[in-house]
Amino acid sequence: MTTELGDLYQEVILEHSKAPRNFRRPASANHEAEGYNPLCGDRCSIYIDMDGDKINEIGFQGSGCAISRASASMMTQMVKGKTKGEAVQLFEQFHNLVTGKDEAAKADDLGKMAVFGGVSKFPARVKCATLAWHTLQSALEDEKKQEAVSTE
Amino acid sequence: MSTAVHHAGSAALDIERIKRDFPILDQKIHGHKLVYLDSAATSQKPRAVIDALVRYYEHDNANIHRGVHTLSVRATEAHDEARETVRRFIQAACADEIIFVRSATEAINLVAQTYGRANVGEGDEVLITAMEHHSNIVPWQMLCEEKHAHLRVAPINNAGELELDAFEKLLSPRTRIVAVTHVSNALGTVNPLRKIVQLAHAHEVPVLVDGAQAVPHMPVDVQAIGCDFYVFSGHKVYGPTGIGVLYGKDEILAEMQPYQGGGDMISSVTFEKTTYNVVPYKFEAGTPDIAGAIGLGAALEYISKLGMDKIAAHEHDLLTYAAEKVGAIAGVHLIGTARERAGVLSFVMDSVHPHDLGTILDREGIAIRTGHHCAQPVMDRFGIAATARASFGVYNTREDVDALVEGIRKAQEVFA
Secondary structure (H helix, E strand, O other): OOHHHHHHOOHHHHHHHHOOOOOOOOOOOOEEEEEEEOOOOEEEEEEEEEEOOEEEEEEEEEEOOHHHHHHHHHHHHHHOOOEHHHHHHHHHHHHHHHOOOOHHHHHOOOHHHHHHHHHHHOHHHHHHHHHHHHHHHHHHHOOEOOOOEEOO | OOOOEEOOOOOOEEHHHHHHOOHHHOOEEOOEEOEEOEOOOOOOOOHHHHHHHHHHHHHHOOOOOOOOOHHHHHHHHHHHHHHHHHHHHHOOOOHHHEEEEOOHHHHHHHHHHHHHHHHOOOOOEEEEEOOOOHHHOHHHHHHHHHHOOEEEEEOEOOOOOEOHHHHHHHOOOOEEEEEEEOEOOOOOEEOOHHHHHHHHHHOOOOEEEEOOOOOOOOOOOHHHHOOOEEEEEHHHHOOOOOOEEEEEOHHHHHHOOOOOOOOOOEEEEOOOOEEEOOOOHHHOOOOOOHHHHHHHHHHHHHHHHHOHHHHHHHHHHHHHHHHHHHHOOOOEEEEOOOOOEOOEEEEEEOOOOHHHHHHHHHOOOEEOEEEOOOOHHHHHHOOOOOEEEEEOOOOOOHHHHHHHHHHHHHHHHHOO
């Protein structure tokens, strides 16, 4: 595998894509949204149990590539217990990381999610990495989204 | 004998030589020789086409049907010649039946908005198939919505073949037009057009054929098919982007209202009344893509010289080889296994998502398409979101297929 490919498909990403965490709809979910990438047909549903401003419980379902599954899986682990504001801020940092805008973000609050830094070398895959995050943002804002959020 | 040379009829095509006619193919991607397996999205252009475009702009460029000066005469003649080349290529009865448009998509929209709007009314039906590209679904959907008509969809079987019995049953006294693809862009299925046209015409229903994925791969004879409209895009048949063709039977085109108003489509204009020009000009408002038409003419001449029968035989050999090799890899499943196929090989894998495969192959210099291929209903029919699609052109060889097989194995290792 070339170095860049190795950076993209890091072991932890492959592992999460094969065995995604929180791949379910929590019974207590009171916020949800569906994300869709019309270019490739990937779908991602995010379910949240919000306690006031806090993400009490979170799960996801859907179909997609390794990058989008791993991103959704690790995102759910990362934002669980965080406030809405903290989650939105993490999305911003994550977005900067995968679009190559902020190298320093790797070392900051993103923790394990810094492994997605390799995505910045593959512009065509940025939308795969951010689909779950876009959907999270939508789910945080509305209790029940009627329209699927789109990456386009 | 080199494995790149496959015998077709008396003389084989020399594919290595043909490859050299396509300058773009001579490059490395991520350090590997480019293996272009995405011709169904767009084909690469031979030197003959690139040269024709350069020659036109360097020597002959002028507006057509306007001036008396030499350049305008040259440009007009070259444009007319291109129309005649298209006529010959699809065996139309006369050049007036060839209308230049931007693309197959625009051609379908033209027919939906002119013939369709005049002939489809409330409660009427438009019949398509379950294997259509979005471009042969949405224009009809828009028409049906406007007219309160119904879109009927003939089903396909698990191999991706049209179910002809069901198609026949869906032809009703309310059916006003049938729109069907010649070759499926997502599955490669070749439709039995003569049978389809025969059935539709028995109900006095005209047939539009989307030939975008057929014209690069096989000889097409619109009179033998018997269809009323046939559309295709230039860029998928080795020509430039921005040019496409609508073929329509003369008697139907003569009855149709214009699509767009403007220059060139008129005989005379006053503020009280405009008299429309004759076909094909009635449908070609405004200055057309003159260079595009000339480039398309050069492309069709280039492949005609190679011989469409030989191209068909070469690609059939390649597709058969690819289906065998790729289909034999454990964990790979071909999508679309019709008996009659052309041009494309669609597949999904147990352990690797199409996008991940696409990225990994790209690093090996191999270009394929991944996604729903603008045919979401086809994906839904097979219960999948996306496929990986390798598609072939005259310049592809068995070595290209071998590289693909090797790349698929590498992807499987990454995800092992």
